[in-house]
Amino acid sequence: MPWLGLAIQYDAGSENWQLTGVHQHSSNRRTIDDHLQQQGLALPLEVVGIQLVDKQQLFTQVLFIEEPDTLPSYAEFNQLMQDQQALFLASQKNVLALITSDRQIIPLQTTSRPMTSLPALFWFQLFVGVGGALTGALVWASRRRDPAAILYALTGVGYLIFAPAAAIYSTRELIISGELFRILSAINHFGALFFTASLTSLLWAYPIKLGAAKVPAVIYSLALLVWLLNVMQWLAPVFMHLAVLLIFSISFVFSGMQWQKTRKHPSARAALRWFLLSIYTATGLFAGFIIIPAALHIEQPASQGIMFGAFLIMYWGLALGIVKYRLFQLEQWWHSITGWFVSGLFIVLFDIALVSGLALPQELALPIALAIAGWLYFPVRQLLWSRIGKQANPSINAWIGNILPLLIDRESSESGKSSNDRWVEILRAVWRTPYVEQRTGQLSAPAITNDGLRLLVPAYPDHLPYHFHVDLPDSGARLFTSADIKTVKHLQQITGLALERIDARNQGIQVERDRIRRDMHDDLGATLLKLLHASPEETKPLVRNAITDMRQLVSTLEQYPVNKAEAIAHWHKEAEDRCKFAGATLQWSDEGEQLPELLSVRTYTNLSRILREAVSNALKYASPSIIHICFNQNQITLSNPIPADKPVGHGSGQRIMSERAAEINAHLEYRTEQSKYSITLTIPPEQG
Structure with a gap:
């Protein structure tokens, strides 16, 4: 590439072009120094253009664009290419001369540009292009058959095409071959469209494939059509920028579809969050600073070469999202970052709109944009954010109402439910998941594993030799974050305080029950024994039954649950004795039962009285020869034949049995069919 070794810049203050420096290795250094010495001048030197053989090429902003x-x-584009080609051909013949403001001519020599004269911006654009392509290649190398990894690598190919091509002509000293300039510009456009099509297609295929591969094919075809129209110059130049924005806008549709698809896939949702943050941060910055100003024909706030670096941030971020999902720490600041980015982009775009649409000076447009953003945009955004942008992490207000009933549940206390059982129920309620499993091994502090899919929670209290795995919070709608670690610690504190109060309450209840039990045993028991000894033989069975009922009533005041085997044996013995006394045969079957191993005192007492009342009704109203009692899974069925002349009524006995069943969340069903009467009692599996 031709090189003069001159630094020529436009001075906005004097509105003139100036020669501000000469490279130490320039072949024109001595010529310029001699001219300055002869004229008694010094740098900067005002210049107006370059003399060719047959014409003068005046310096303009377009020439240095x-x-x-x-x-x-x-x-204008074609004129620039022609001017550059004319300068290039003249430089090849060494017939160029610098024209000063006083119309003096300084002969110039051109040489090949040395590597040491290339600016840092040239190397930076090469670095980001190669860096992005290598990142894509590394991801593709680890997942060669993954369509998402292939599309990601193709975005790197596009990056490698447009960034180095732009680096060559954007950092030229002054002169470049017009034909080469045109080719590099076309290559840059092709790379930009290829990059945009690949990035948009990536959101079609990742983190969840939305459909057939023909959709990315259509997007690539659209990009190719736009490029051909641009090369053939059949549409206005602004169409190129608008087409890039149009193709990229399709990604917003794909992002919305991905957001819906990943509702119940926490890993995919986390990857999508990272994708959107990485992609739209980088592309939003580039679009806001480069593409949109170019489409509106206003001055770009930053150099295009520098803004190419924004894409490298996206590449490194996407590489992390595709290869390994260690993204769960993102959730707690995802909404804030998104809000900051959207707010900043709004101010930039609104500032551009004021400058271009209302023709306001830049020093006035920015304060107006900030004022409108502060008075109108931010309040509206905060209102919307409070409704649709709430954090998914559980706050104390969300779960405190769910765990309080578990902490103060009297039924749990009376059933002998341990603190550990309560802890499991609390974990399920807070994180709204049924997947809580006990594992061996002591754990002193909570931790997150499996890339946010699992929370390790210590037992309560934490000195016990086991811990718990909590999986898929909110039924798999999100991942665990560090906020969940804090939630566990809060739960431990709240549960500790609550269980201390429950233990104190239970101790007080037990003390009072012990007092009542002793009083009944000592006072009422002594009175009944005295009555038993003083009663005639025909009334002694009634007194003995009263003593038995008193003893059972006293036992209900005890806090300790009853073993299932002991309860069934007691029911069997009582029913058998009563049937034998009434002259009936008892058929008993309990081989298929699946009752809880421990029955609370209330459950045991109510079941005993329901069975007793059912046997009494059968013996009293039907006078059967056979009574069948069957335990099957969590059901108890009593059945007996009934004579045709003795229909079963619905008296107070059935009502009382139903009430007792309701007290323990059980269900009673009465049936009469084919001269057979049956009562079926269904006990909930968790009722113990």
Whole structure:
């Protein structure tokens, strides 16, 4: 590439072009120094253009433009290419001369540009292009058959195409071959469209494939069509920028579809969050600073070459999201980052709109944009964010109402439910998941594993030799975060305080029950024994039954649960004695029972009285020869034949049995069919 070794810049203050420096290795250094010495001048030197053989090329902003596709028309674009080609051909013949402001001519020599003269921006654009392509290649190498990894690698190919091509012509000193300039510009456009199509297609295929591969094919075809129209110059130059924005806008539709698809896939949702944060941060910055100003024909706030670096941030972020999902720490600040980014982008875009639409000066447009953002945009955004952007992590207000009933449940206390059982129920209630499993091994502090899919929770109290695995919070709608670690610690504190109060309450209840039990045993028991000895033989069975009922009533005041085997044996013995006394045969079957191993005192007492009342009703009203009692899973069925002339009524006995069943959340069903009467008692599996 031709090189003069001159630093020529536009001075906005004097509105003139100036020669501000000469490279130490430039072949024109001695010529410039001699001219300055002869004229008694010093740098900077005002210049107006370059003399060719047959014409003068005046310096203009267009001649030094960094990116030619920002020109408003193809006529200006083609004129720039012609001017550059004329300069290039003249430089090949060494017939160039510098024209000063006083119309003096300084002969110039051109040489090949040395590597040491290339600016840092040239190397930076090469670095980001190669860095993005290598990142894509590394991801593809680890997942060669993954469509998402392939599309990701293709975005790197596009990056490698447009960034180095732009680096060559955007960092030129002054002169470049017009034909080469045109080719590099076309390559840059192809790479930009290829990159945009690949990135949009990536959101179609990842984290969940949304459909057939023909959709990415259509997107690539659209990008190719736009590029051909641009190369053939059949549409206005602004169409190129609008087409890039149009293709990229399709990604917003795909993002919304992905958001819906990943509702019950926490890993995919976390990857999508990382995708959207990485992609839209980088592309939003580039679009806001480069593409949108170019489409509106206003000055770009930053150099295109520098803004290419924004894409490298996206590449490194996406590489992390595709190869390994260690993303669960993102959830707690995802909403804040998104809000900050959208807010900043709104101010930039609104500032651009004021400058371009209302023709306001930049020093006035920015304060107006900030004022409108502060008075209108931020309050509206905060209102919407409070409704649709709530954090998914459980707050104390969300779960405190669910765990309080578990902490103060009297039924749990009376059933002998341990603190550990309560802890399991609390974990399920807080994280709204049934997947809580006990595992061996002591755990002193909570921890998150499996990339946020599992929370390890110590037992309560934490000195016990086991811990718990809590999986898929909110039924798999999200991952665990560090906020859940804090929630566990809060739960431990709240549960500790609550269980201390429960233990104190239970101790007080037990003390009072012991007092009542002793009083009944000592006073009422002594009176009944005295009555038994003083009663005639025909009334002694009634007194003995009263003593038995008193003893059973006293036993209900005890806090300790009853073993299932002992309860069934007691029921069997009592029913057998009563049937034998009434002259009936008892058929008993308990081989298929699945009752809880321990029955609370209330459950045991109510079941005993229901069975006793059912046997009494059968013997009293039907006078059967056979009574059949069957335990099957969690059901108890009593059946007996009934004579045709003795229909079964619905008296107070059935009502009382139903009430006792309701007290323990059981269900009674009465049936009369084919001269057979039956009562079926269904006990909930968790009722103990």
